[in-house]
Structure formats: structure tokens, C-alpha cells
Amino acid sequence: MEFDSNKPIYLQIIDSLCERILAEEIKEDDRIPSVREFGADIGVNPNTVARSYEKLSDSGIIYNKRGIGYFIAPGAKQKVLEAQKKQFLEEELPKFVARAKLLGISKEELVELI
Amino acid sequence: MEFDSNKPIYLQIIDSLCERILAEEIKEDDRIPSVREFGADIGVNPNTVARSYEKLSDSGIIYNKRGIGYFIAPGAKQKVLEAQKKQFLEEELPKFVARAKLLGISKEELVELI
């Protein structure tokens, strides 16, 4: 796994897990690897993975069974989708359009580029 | 001047200067304030302003006259535009489209939203 060094690794791990949930590679009540295992897999400190799991757990996307591991929460895909869609529509899209405008790219050109 | 605490001040200073160059508020061979003056104006340490100036100087957007001050370089607007356009096309646009795709937004919907 390769990381964009401009973005914290723990956030990149979160993104990657969310994508896999959206793509249904992993589903409700599937177990995800332990922080140690996952960390070894992707060449990252287990502490960093733990931080990602903690954040996801906070937002109810995954849950923890003590002594067993982390699992995808029921309804996880919905939550992820909603959260991301909301953020996308309310924040990213307007920013993106504004930016293009500033650079002198018309909407027609933009549509073309897409 | 107010700062978004999530972004380094020296980068915000760079952005703000670039915007003013794009808006042609400041033009080729105009002098920009000294690091001390500018720093005092916006309530920032002169060293921080100097850092911004140095970066801009490295990229050829401004230039220095010894003992006198910093000036907008000829062709500065061009350079700023190119740099930003390049970043937009090569980084932001692909990311944006990929993100939309992931969220199940079709190109038609996207065009609609824009």
C-alpha cells in the first residue's frame, strides 16, 4: 500500500476502509484484521491503525468485540454513503466549481474535461 | 487579516499574494511590503512573512533587489496561473471525478449539479 505523504496515514486508512465498505468488498458483521495484522500487511505502525479503528468506531461504522476484534457495523454502508454524499454536495462540489471559475474554466469546458 | 488555523500561515500569505496578482491588484515590478511592515500589518512574525517571500522567490513569482525589497516578477501572473491550472487539472479534477464515481454519482448527474 502506498501513501500520499500529504495526508495523515490514519486518514488514508479510514478512506480505504470506507471505500471497501462502499464497494461491498467487506460487509456487515465481517471481521476486519487486527491492528497488528493489518499494520504488518500495509507496512504501518499498529498504533496508526488503532487510531483509524478508534475513529471509525466513534462514528459507528465499525464496532468492537472485546478480546475478539473489530467488525463492520450493521448499516455501515448507509452511514458512510450518507456522510460522504453530504460532505461532497455541501462542501466539495461548490469549492470545486468556484475554483474552476477562478481559473477561467467555463462550465462547458469543465463538463468537457469530466 | 484572518487565518484559517488549519493551514500554515505562510501558505495563506502565499495564496493571498497570488490571488492579488491574478486580480491584478499588484502588477509587474510593483514593490510588495517589507517583511517587517507586512508582518506588523497582519500581526505575524516577520520571519513567517520572509518564509513566504522566499518560497515565491524560489518559484520566480517575485524577485529581490538587495537592500531594497521584493518586487513582482515579470510574467508573474502567467506563472501563477499556470501553476494553479496544472495543479487543478492533474490533481484536483481526477480526485473529484473519482470521488463522485465512488459515491454513485453518474457523470450526467454531476454535470447537472454543476
Add this chain to the structure above:
Amino acid sequence: MEFDSNKPIYLQIIDSLCERILAEEIKEDDRIPSVREFGADIGVNPNTVARSYEKLSDSGIIYNKRGIGYFIAPGAKQKVLEAQKKQFLEEELPKFVARAKLLGISKEELVELI
């Protein structure tokens, strides 16, 4: 490490690292000392070392792994060589020849001296 007081320390650090890259004492993906460690070693403030590292990072000679340290970038030797060769051919050589000419040294004499 000793410094020539006529040249900024941070530039001398850059030069020294470039030489060691050219000499292949340090190679691709080797880690270089942390700013604190290196600074202590050579009796220089860590900030000064950081400045050198930042410049080298900007030119793609080294890269950073978050929270871990700086590493020699792939192709670093190439980049250093190119940069230096370019500077030599475009700046030093013409200056040198012009200087010799001014002093009344003919090309034949110059070749002889070399």
C-alpha cells in the same frame, strides 16, 4: 564538521549531502539523520538543518515519511548530477572563459594550463 563562514551553513549542509549522494556513500531510500541528531552532531541548530532538508525536499532529492524521517529519493543521484551539470555549463563555464579572455589568455594557453 567545519564551516566556511562565507557561505550559509544550510547551503553547506546541502552541498555536503549532495556530494555524499554523488559519492554513493548514501543511496536511494537510505534514511538520513533526523534534524535533531544531525544538528547535535555538527553543532548546528536543528532549525538550520531542517531548512536544508526542506530545500532538498522541494527539489525532489530527498523525501519525507511522516513521523519517521527523511530518505534519499529514487533517482537522487541523477537529479543532483543534472542540476550541477546544468549550472556548470550554463553559468560557470561561460564566466570562466570570458574571464580568461579578459585577462589576455588565449584559448591555446588555457588548454595548456588545464
Add this chain to the structure above:
Amino acid sequence: MEFDSNKPIYLQIIDSLCERILAEEIKEDDRIPSVREFGADIGVNPNTVARSYEKLSDSGIIYNKRGIGYFIAPGAKQKVLEAQKKQFLEEELPKFVARAKLLGISKEELVELI
């Protein structure tokens, strides 16, 4: 007159005067412009010109008649030539050759380039 901002202007003025002496554009006992006049001509602060004159005066290349101005000293050309030739042979030439060697440029190539 244009200045290379990497070299102090007062040194560039010295160089330019030495060159004109070597080229015999100005000769022994010729008067050179007053600091004010020269400064205005080349768009430089008179203080800066004064600094150049002072240095040249120190090395006996020019001399001062109080209240009248600065003049090229007798034997100025000789002095300039000797000083520069000495510096050239003892410092610049070896440095130059060493640098070329370091960059993997053979003597034959170097001769070719010249």
C-alpha cells in the same frame, strides 16, 4: 546597467571599472565620474558607488584629489592585471578543473567545450 542580484552591487561596480581599465576605455589619470553622477547614471545609491571607490582607492587602482574627484592611478592597468591573473591562476583555474572532473567531464571534453 543591470546587476546580478547574487553579487553585491558595489563589487559589480568594481569589476566593471576594472574591466574598463583593462580594455583601456579609461586610462591613467582619467577622471572617473563623481559618486553622485555615476550613481544617477546606473540607478544606484551614491553611497554604494562611494563604497566601490573607497575599495579601489585602498588597493591603489584609483586615487582621490580632494574636492575634485577620483582618477585612475598610474600603473592601474598593471595592478589590475597582475592581481586578477594571480587570482585566476592560483584559485579559479584549479577550482574549475576540479569541478569539471567531479562532474565526470574529461579534459578532452572540457577543451572541446571551450
Add this chain to the structure above:
DNA sequence: GTGGTCTAGACCACC
């Protein structure tokens, strides 16, 4: 007056 360099020390996010 200008910028350039350097030190010292602080706080932060990240690993």
C-alpha cells in the same frame, strides 16, 4: 531602511 541567516525555544500532529 532592506533582506539573510542563525539561534533558542515553544507547541503541534503524526508514527
Add this chain to the structure above:
DNA sequence: GTGGTCTAGACCACA
């Protein structure tokens, strides 16, 4: 532990 950013203040060369 790592680097990233910022402040404060010093000294210097240059104009």
C-alpha cells in the same frame, strides 16, 4: 521518537 510551524530576538551585509 519524527518533522512542521511559529515566535522572538540577535547579528550581518547591503543600499
